[in-house]
Amino acid sequence: MTMVFPVGHYNGVRPGDEHVIRVGRTQHQVDADAFAVWVLAHGVPEVGKGEWTVDDVVARSADAAVEDPAGQLEQLADAGLLAMVGNTPLPAAEFAQRHRLDVLFVGLGNAPDQLEGHAVGVPGLGTAAVLDPDCYELWQWGSVAPTLWHSCEVRATVTAELGRQADPVDAIGEILGDLRFLVAHGCVYLDVAG
CATH class of the missing domain: 3.90.930 (Outer Surface Protein A; domain 3)
Incomplete structure (x- = not known):
């Protein structure tokens, strides 16, 4: 697919x-x-x-x-x-290396009804989405990274320190899933890198 x-x-x-x-x-x-x-x-x-x-x-x-x-x-x-x-690693990695994301909302703090949820939206207008910790990390730091691939590298490094995956290719599926959630909720947009 x-x-x-x-x-x-x-x-x-x-x-x-x-x-x-x-x-x-x-x-x-x-x-x-x-x-x-x-x-x-x-x-x-x-x-x-x-x-x-x-x-x-x-x-x-x-x-x-x-x-x-x-x-x-x-x-x-x-x-x-x-x-x-x-949906195989090579095309996904090439996509991640050529694209970056930028945010469209601001953080509104922890979601009151979800212990690990982070609300993003427009102050005074309300919450657009509640993000889990992984989505929030990508939303918060993704626009600082020059490409999505850099976000994959960071996630792989962090999870390797926790004794799990250690290769950015292993993180690409999670990053694309988080990206899908963020794009569908209007929290970010994709742009070309560089």
Whole structure:
């Protein structure tokens, strides 16, 4: 199965109803159907840390009456607005080495009803998501790391000290799961590294 992740930060609608998505220093203008597919690539919160695949996006796009969702996915991927990631270590590692994340909310402290939960959202407006310790670590420190791969290296080092996995490749699955949760809840966006 091929996982899909949206890349870029939404910058609004321009005259002519073109949606603008910034990736790195480049602004891409896309039409409504392409934008709908890009939004659907974020996934849904109910998936949690599970995989969100190309098939999921195509199915949801068909439900939303998007014209040619498979073609839209391909065009968005060619433009660098989507990353399609195979679920084996090498493609996942290549994806992690080429992308970074940035945060979209602020920390609101510990969640009152979950001992190990960390709330993120907008002060005065409320909580957007409650993150477990691993998601929170990626959210908190991920934007400091130059790539997702660096986050994998850090997680591997920390867990090796605890007597578990010791290779960044071993951490990539966990990082992608945490990333899926964060993206689906709107807590972060992906961008290209460098």
